[in-house]
Amino acid sequence: MHKKLHLPTKLCPICDRPFTWRKKWEKDWDNIKYCSHKCRTSRKQA
Numbered sequence: 001m002h003k004k005l006h007l008p009t010k011l012c013p014i015c016d017r018p019f020t021w022r023k024k025w026e027k028d029w030d031n032i033k034y035c036s037h038k039c040r041t042s043r044k045q046a
Contacts, residue, residue, distance in 0.1 A: 012034055
């Protein structure tokens with residue numbers, strides 16, 4: 001069984017919450033800045 005204990009994390013600059021690496025971000029992890037679509041769109045409004 002694979003345990004997900006040691007996955008990399010980042011802090012979202014909008015909400016200041018930590019978010020964890022996801023498989024769908026595997027190839028683009030260095031470019032991911034926001035934890036969610038909501039935070040990404042609120043960046044544009046600010």
